[in-house]
Amino acid sequence: MGSTDTKAKKPRKKLGLTSAIFIALGLGIVCGVIFHYFIPEGFVRDDVFVNGIFYVVGQGFIRLMQMLVVPLVFCSIVCGAAAIGDTKTLGTVGVKTLVFYIFTTAVAVAVALTVGNLINPGVGVDMSSIVAGDVSALDSGGSSTDVSIVDTLLGIIPSNPLGALAEGDMLAVIFFALFVGIIIAIMGRKAETVHSFFEQFNDIMMNMTTAVMYVAPFGVFCLLSRTFAGVGFEAFIPMLKYMAGVLIALALHCLVVYMILLSVFARVNPITFLKKFVGVMVFAFSTSSSNATIPLNIETIVNKIGVDRRIASFTIPLGATINMDGTAIMQGVAVVFTAQLFGVELGPIEYATVIATATLASIGTAGVPSVGLITLSMVFNSVGLPLEGIALIMGIDRILDMTRTAVNITGDAVCTTVVARQEKRLNLEVFNDPDAGKESEKMTDAA
Structure with a gap:
């Protein structure tokens, strides 16, 4: 009798956020496939569900995450720069981060070109079986593809900081926030009130992020359902070799290159890192947005990996803006x-040009869905390839975009962990604790 009572009083295990997102991802894919193949076209399927409920809930969730990005990034970087205090240390962190991001992006393109030449994705493909998209938006006077390096560098300095905040110009926002944080650190006690304001506002943004994450599984389900309901599998068949090339290169970069960098430069167990970070990768996969993943990335890297928040608040937003390894890999295979x-x-000179152009193209690229197709036109122009090639891969890019976004944000986290370790800002006890951070992601059960 007593044992029965004990069993009855045993609390139910609560569902974690990562598990809930995994379940939502799987159910979303299944639901989308069912809608595509087993439910006939018509008002109910297309207008009520696919372009109605799925679209509104999915995009509503993305907009909620995007709503948080600019104020969260701004406050995080201000607080991070002010907390680091020593401008020399801040400069060291900044230089290491930039070098790491540029190096890994160049390696990513090299990996992609190597894989592409090994599997030959364009050999034997019947072009008549591929539906071409419209590339007019990619070649409308060159406004999006002919931005010089000088203009990109000058664009980092905002002529109007409030305008940069309003428009979500992330490089300009990061520059201004970094400037404000450094001045606060230099002024010390004289700026205590302003410093406290930003810290408290940053706490508010983190709490808002936690609140929004409660609806993440519903948003993920609707995003995946709509994607697979519209795409199906027919569009993939003639492009299987191209897709395989991109996915193989992404896997090699994520599971080999990144893991080697973690082992050598951070001296931590890469398997432990992956186990703790997989939830963020799934979230990035479902949203296809590096920017929307910034809040969850920061919280995970701080609470589960053990990185000092001052480091993460600087490197993660910067990475979401300039570090696009997954996008660079897609461009190399393309x-x-x-x-x-x-x-x-294409000879050695052309391949070297592709590596340089794809690396530079990733700087200042917005962390939003499918932006890689825009910068791909810049890469194609650099070696004289026809833009019609972009039109051919548009139809299946959504799925690849989801995968490469997961690689993009993983690169940000790996860099953050490496820099934190080298600056002695990585808590190894937290990193090695399998339960670290789990209390912050518990989801409430239905009564």
Whole structure:
């Protein structure tokens, strides 16, 4: 009798946020496939569900996350810079972060070009079976593809900080926030009131992020349902070699290159890192937005990995803006695919140009869905490839975009962990604790 009472009083295990997002992702894919193949086209399927409920809830969730990004990034970087205090240390962290991001992006393109030339994705493809998209938006006078390096560098300095905040110009926001944080650190006690304001506002933004994350599984379910309801599997068949090339290169970069960097430079167990970070990767996969993933990335890297918040608040937002390894990989494979498809010969000089252009193109790229297609036109122009190649991969890019976003944000987290370790700002006890951070992601059960 007593044992029965004990069992009855045993509390139910609560569902964690990561588990809930995993479940929502799986159910969303299944639901989308069912809608695509088993429910006939018509008002109910297309207008009520696919372009109605799924679209509104999914995009509503994305907008909630985007709503938090600019104020959260601004306050995080101000607080991080002010808390680090020593401008020399801040400069060291900044230089290491930039070098790491640029290096890994260049490696990513090299990996993609190597994989592309090994599997030859454009050889033997029947172009008549591929539905081409519209590339007019990518070649409308060159406004989006002909931005010089000088203009990109000057664009970092905002002529109107409030305008940069309103428009979500992340490089300009980061520059201004960093400037404000450094001045607060230099002024010390004279700026205590302003410093406290930003710290308290940052806490408010973190609490808002926690509140928004409670609806993440519903948003993920609707985003995946709508994607698979519209795409199905037919569009993939003629592009399987191209997709395989991108996915193989992404896997190699994420599971080999990043893990080696963690082992060598951070001296931590990469398997432990992956286990703790997989929830953020799933979230990035479902939203296809590096910017929308910033809040969850920061919280995970601080609470589960053990990185000092002052480091994470600086490197994660910066990475979401300038570190696009996954996007660079897609561009590398796309170059090989298009060159083979149209019979364009590329030599060592052209491949070196692709590596340099794709690396530079990632700087200042907005962390929003499918932006890689825009910068891809810049890469194609650098080696004389026809933009029609971009039109051919548009149809299946959504799925690849989801995967490469997961790699993008993983690169940000790996860099943050490496820099924190080298600056002695990584708590190894937290990193090695399998339960670290779990209390912050508990979801309430239904009564």
